[in-house]
Amino acid sequence: MATPRTRLDPEARRAQLVGLGLEMLSTRPLDKVAIDEIAAVAGISRGLLFHYFPTKRDFHVAVARAASQDLLERTDVGHGLPLLDRLRASVEAFVDHVATNRDAYVAFIRGSSGGDPELLDVYESTRTAFTDRVLDSLGLVDVPPPLLRAAVRGWVALTEEVTVDWLSRGGLDRGEVVDLIDDALVALIAVAGAEDLATGG
Amino acid sequence: MATPRTRLDPEARRAQLVGLGLEMLSTRPLDKVAIDEIAAVAGISRGLLFHYFPTKRDFHVAVARAASQDLLERTDVGHGLPLLDRLRASVEAFVDHVATNRDAYVAFIRGSSGGDPELLDVYESTRTAFTDRVLDSLGLVDVPPPLLRAAVRGWVALTEEVTVDWLSRGGLDRGEVVDLIDDALVALIAVAGAEDLATGG
Secondary structure, three states: OOOOOOOOOHHHHHHHHHHHHHHHOOOOOHHHOOHHHHHHHHOOOHHHHHHHOOOHHHHHHHHHHHHHHHHHHHOOOOOOOOHHHHHHHHHHHHHHHHHHOHHHHHHHHOOOOOOOHHHHHHHHHHHHHHHHHHHHHOOOOOOOOHHHHHHHHHHHHHHHHHHHHHHHHOOOOHHHHHHHHHHHHHHHHHHOOOHHHHHHO | OOOOOOOOOHHHHHHHHHHHHHHHOOOOOHHHOOHHHHHHHHOOOHHHHHHHOOOHHHHHHHHHHHHHHHHHHHOOOOOOOOHHHHHHHHHHHHHHHHHHOHHHHHHHHOOOOOOOHHHHHHHHHHHHHHHHHHHHHOOOOOOOOHHHHHHHHHHHHHHHHHHHHHHHHOOOOHHHHHHHHHHHHHHHHHHOOOHHHHHHO
């Protein structure tokens, strides 16, 4: 599976290595992404890999950031659709992406960040980005009412838990999971006293 | 602060040591609960402590289990009250206990289990116990409809996130946080198609 050695400029090489790590996340959790294997597939020495990422942890943080970016991009869909349709499209993309990369997300969401502050920060920033995206689509990202912000933040946690729990336990079909998450947001926006926003968009 | 050496039978000694660890959780996260300090306060040698708990990790797992048990007991309130009042009393107890033991819970919920499978298991079991308690109060713990179980499980994650986010960010008062969590459960039960249960209790 090793590709022939080719000269890449440093930025392209970094991107290639992170991309290989990201691919590996589809079949295993982050802490099982092995440096040796990445170096072999990239056709470079372990030493050269450490030139780009001084420690295994640096590499894992870079891969986690890329995974977060990837998840945020894949769920940034449905622009131009009415608010509720766009929301549903985004929830579908989230559930499908997490289902496809199951081992990595289950481990990540279940806390295999290993208490590492930088990995925790990637996780927190991802939750914040999802929260802001919902508030933005409600036209309220700049000065969100604190109750609505808290409700949306709680919904992001609910979304992760319902998805990961479903992947480990089953019992529902994909449509039921998407409906539950989707309907939960509309209900929680109403609980936060902002129901006009969700139904008026 | 050291107490005089006293002879305790093994079970009482274990309980004493775990109790001291639990007390320490009110001011620091679990991974900062130091073995040396526990031994000093208990008036025993570090060696004797390791006789009861062969590794630091064994001790931390025992303290985490005790913390989970403690949280479950403290929130098991309001028996005899109507369903919604009992729920509210339990949510209040949860928010207050987490607020009092802030550092420990923020770290725990934010993933400082360090990827340790036994600590993750304590965390998962706690979430499951909260989920089952709600289903039990709805009279459905034996054969919960899968959609309702998923909704309640999601609500447990929402409850943790809203509480921990509030403790780190502020912006709401305690009553607003309790109302939000409380109203969220009623709304989510309705989303799961079981609204008769919540209002009929």
